[in-house]
Amino acid sequence: MTQLETTLKALKSSTVEMITMAKIQLQKSKEAFLNKDQDLADEIFISEKHLNNFELRIDRDCENIFALHNPVASDLRLVIAILKVISDIERIGDHAEGIASYIMEMDKKFEKDLFEQLRFTKMYDIALQMLEMLEDAFDREDLGLARKIFKLDKSLNEIKLAAPDVITAYLRNDSEATKQALFLFSTIRKLERVGDLCKNIAEQLIFYAEAKVVKHRSEK
Amino acid sequence: MSEKKIMLEARNVDVFYGEFQAIKNIDMKINEKSVTAFIGPSGCGKSTFLRVLNRMNDYVEGFALRGEIEIDGEKIYRKSVKVEELRKKVGMVFQKPNPFPKSIYENVAFGLKIQGITDKAFIEERVINSLKQVALWDEVKDQLKKSALALSGGQQQRLCIARTLAVEPSVILMDEPTSALDPISTSKIEELLQDLKKKYTIVIVTHNMQQAARVSDDTAFFYMGELIEFDKTDKIFTNPSMEKTESYITGRFG
Numbered sequence: 001m002t003q004l005e006t007t008l009k010a011l012k013s014s015t016v017e018m019i020t021m022a023k024i025q026l027q028k029s030k031e032a033f034l035n036k037d038q039d040l041a042d043e044i045f046i047s048e049k050h051l052n053n054f055e056l057r058i059d060r061d062c063e064n065i066f067a068l069h070n071p072v073a074s075d076l077r078l079v080i081a082i083l084k085v086i087s088d089i090e091r092i093g094d095h096a097e098g099i100a101s102y103i104m105e106m107d108k109k110f111e112k113d114l115f116e117q118l119r120f121t122k123m124y125d126i127a128l129q130m131l132e133m134l135e136d137a138f139d140r141e142d143l144g145l146a147r148k149i150f151k152l153d154k155s156l157n158e159i160k161l162a163a164p165d166v167i168t169a170y171l172r173n174d175s176e177a178t179k180q181a182l183f184l185f186s187t188i189r190k191l192e193r194v195g196d197l198c199k200n201i202a203e204q205l206i207f208y209a210e211a212k213v214v215k216h217r218s219e220k
Numbered sequence: 221m222s223e224k225k226i227m228l229e230a231r232n233v234d235v236f237y238g239e240f241q242a243i244k245n246i247d248m249k250i251n252e253k254s255v256t257a258f259i260g261p262s263g264c265g266k267s268t269f270l271r272v273l274n275r276m277n278d279y280v281e282g283f284a285l286r287g288e289i290e291i292d293g294e295k296i297y298r299k300s301v302k303v304e305e306l307r308k309k310v311g312m313v314f315q316k317p318n319p320f321p322k323s324i325y326e327n328v329a330f331g332l333k334i335q336g337i338t339d340k341a342f343i344e345e346r347v348i349n350s351l352k353q354v355a356l357w358d359e360v361k362d363q364l365k366k367s368a369l370a371l372s373g374g375q376q377q378r379l380c381i382a383r384t385l386a387v388e389p390s391v392i393l394m395d396e397p398t399s400a401l402d403p404i405s406t407s408k409i410e411e412l413l414q415d416l417k418k419k420y421t422i423v424i425v426t427h428n429m430q431q432a433a434r435v436s437d438d439t440a441f442f443y444m445g446e447l448i449e450f451d452k453t454d455k456i457f458t459n460p461s462m463e464k465t466e467s468y469i470t471g472r473f474g
Binding site: 002005073074075076 | 466471472
């Protein structure tokens, strides 16, 4: 294995690790939101700093690879893809942190029934599933799996579109809950954005890996 | 490829050295006023192919060529073609600067003089222009009578390029022209290529892939005598079509 190959392998592992960190952040925000667990929400703020530092580290690694190895072809595509991907992962972390800040201000727990009507838990599960798929897709360069992420993104969009009607009906019965409802809807919007970011990440993986696949075909 | 005129075309070219086939069925079209880089591992045939473009291999033992090479509309391996005439049209710059042990002026004037040109004013004008084109004029204008061998390596190589330009060729072949030079001299030659390609068609063999990427418009990748891929340089270095090219340029070959 060349020195560049070893470096790129490590870079890819770090990227997968960063996706895992973002997934854990989102997972914590889910539990903290459902249970109004402010201690858990607090943990998210601390881990967010690690995630930001991790991004800076990978960013510096990419810069070094450009300067020291002059990557070309698929190596170049991988470094470009990772540079874009890490900024998307960091933003997923920001969304988890944003949700955590709502949790700190929430004064009561939501009723389970409302979550069900909104398909709120399902939305979280889909977003988490997307991140899990990204971990595997990146690790194995599995383009089939990366493409499945696009479908899940559509499900998230659809859930978000249906949310305003459900929340309006909820507010009609409990007009005191406006602030809570705003937190809820903002969280739904953030989860929908997480879906978009996961889709972007999957696109970058395809940008990097697809040329290789096409090439292999053309030489047969 | 662009709409530029084709300056150089190879059709079904095979080259043999005795039993050994060094070049296998190469087809290639090179645009005028462009820089084309030949890359590939040692022994891949890129230098052989460069040298057949001005018939440098004619006297190599066992050399035989099949197929056709046309430069500026002329089939260069026809019996009627005079090699000296061909070399006026197709100049060559080598890996190591090889100035003659003569003055700077005489080095550049040499090609014109052996063509029988005696008009001193004409020769002087060509010498000055050639030295200006390679950005050497300001450095040597006060020492034209000094021995060329006293120049630095980088200056000597630019002098050799000026010597090639003096006879106003259409095509300049360069065989690893910067491999013996330091980074500053290399960068001057690379800069020069960008100017020269406005007037000349340049073909350069290089082992330095970053150099191929920096200076050329098109890149040809050779492997074991075959032309594996020939495309725009940016395509070759960002998304080559063939796996062999990818493996070579990313350093994973073999």
